[in-house]
Amino acid sequence: MLSIDEHVITAQQINSKFERFSNALHLDPEKGSVAVCIESTVDWLSLCFYAKEHGLTVMPIHASTPESLARKYAEKAGCYTLLYGTLENVICIPENEQQDTAPGLIQMSSGTTGEPKSIKRSWRSIDQEVAAYVAHFTAPNSMSPVIACPITHSYGLICGIFVGLARGKHPRVFTSINPKHLLKTLLTLDKPLLYSSPSMIDTVCMLWPKNSKLHAVMTSGTLMSAPVFLRAKAKVNHFFQQYGCSEAGCVAVSEYVDNTNTIGEVLGHLEVEAGESLAAPAEIVINVKQPLDGQCAKIHTNDLGYFDNRKGKKQLHFVARQDDTIIVSGLNVYPKDVEDVVLTHPDINDAVLFKMPDKHAGYRAYLQYCANHQFTAEDKASFKVWCHKHLAAYQVPFDFIQVDSITRLPNGKVNRKAIANAYLSKIDTLGMQQKTKQVTVSAPDKALSEKVPS
Structure with a gap:
């Protein structure tokens, strides 16, 4: 049911x-x-x-x-x-x-690294994932799953509905994502576990009654910014986070999230390779112990991560997409590290760091940001000084671009490459318009000079 x-x-x-x-x-x-x-x-x-x-x-x-x-x-x-x-x-x-x-489920990849692609997983491999998820992640056995995210995606469909039913629970799906409507239902349930996006979790937590806490939330996909995480965690008893990919489904679940990069313990049907520390991250590579129906046994995620031990358990941590990492003066700049700091500025509402090609430096870091008012040249200069105080010198963006809103995919993720291409295209367009304007202005002057005798 x-x-x-x-x-x-x-x-x-x-x-x-x-x-x-x-x-x-x-x-x-x-x-x-x-x-x-x-x-x-x-x-x-x-x-x-x-x-x-x-x-x-x-x-x-x-x-x-x-x-x-x-x-x-x-x-x-x-x-x-x-x-x-x-x-x-x-x-x-x-x-x-x-x-x-080999019957199964075809899903579209998120498209964060380019054109979305279709990826098929057999029903048997999905059953394998569900069984591993239920066996490994036992904390929700007494909780009521509430799914406020698309059930055309594996997060809502598999981890929300299939897992909920496998536990013998009554999953509750919300297709109209109205925070107040969702809040009303959550308040009536005993030990609700909300599966949703970072933005919806943040909104529900801000609306939650002051003298109580939401029992549990699960987030996946895009990582929360540090300020949003701290704000939401203060209103939640149990904060969970999971990590996965289209080819393997859910890979790891964290029951003890103390920062947004913690993505938890690896599920039992998988083995994962990653770096040994934050100082030495490496690509997260997934090995499927028993691949079924043509499933790839080794999956390269293009994500950087590392393991450490917390509470006696081996925990996986996400650092950045390899493609998104920006090398400045030989040092790695991870976009989320910069974004988390920038979002602590009192006037900044949203931000994304991306790289742009530079003929001298190879690449430079650019920051697109949303603020609570239109920045003047003085505001922008002050913001840059603030960044120099709160970031390492190599992390400070080369340029700052204020926008009304930051383009995000339906799952909340950002495609940094697409943002960079759009910005580059805008620069090219403005350059062409400026050249056209110069030609238009200079043409009458030339004609006039030809009429005036020397």
Whole structure:
């Protein structure tokens, strides 16, 4: 049993749709996988459970995705069918017809390092992850899971719903992310565990009654900034964080989060390689002990991390994406280290550090920031002085760019490369406009000079 926006959905209600699915010719594993981009959460979950039970591969696509883009994703992932809007709107892609030999779930990667790609995991490998998650992370056995994040993504679907059901719990899913509505439900539950994004957790904690605390939260994906983490942690009894990737699912869970970089103990079905200390981080490489159905045994994450021992347990820590690390004067600048400090400035609301190519230095660090008022030249100079006081000299950004808002992906992550490219494109456009203006101004002057006799 589970609930969607406070409406209870029974197993009987879900199973009642199975006969309809079994009679649908386009839901035949012999023809291939199915992309699902529909409004109804009940229909999506019913089809997902059916697919898992009957050996069909499905690819969930967020319902807000335009049809042309959803079709592009479906075609690229090799899906034979796209269900768009409703279960009745069937779009066949005959050139992709092919028997599915390893049924499972197709997910889109976050796209933080470039073009999002489709990644398939078999249902058996997902069952393996769920079993390892439940066995390793026992603290929530007495808690009520509340999922306030997309269930088209593995975080909400697998760790929220599948794990909740495997524990014998009643998962509660919220599709309309209204903080006050969510808060009302959380206050009525005994020992709620909120699965959500850093921004939603922060909002709920700020709204939480002063004389009590939210029982438990789980965060994943983008790391919280240090100020947000400290603010939220003060309002929560149990603060959990997990780390994973599209190819392996959840990799590690932390029950003792004392800083935002702590991502916890590795799940039992995996082994992980990483650095030995913060001073010597290395790429986080995941080794799957028993890869199933063609799953890659060794997964290179392109993330930098390290292990240490806390409370007698080996804890994994995230440092930065390798691609995001900026080398300044031979020293590594990790964007989050700088962002966490910058966000303690009283006037700064949001910030992202990214690198720009430089013909002399190779790369330089640039800071895009949002402030509570428009900075004057004097404010900007003062901000730079403040940064010199609070950061190491090599960490101070080369330039500061104020913006109204910072572009983020739906999961809250930032694509630093895309931000850098957009800024570079803006500079090029402004440069062209300036050249055009100069030509326009100089042309009449030239014509006038030709008319005036010497």
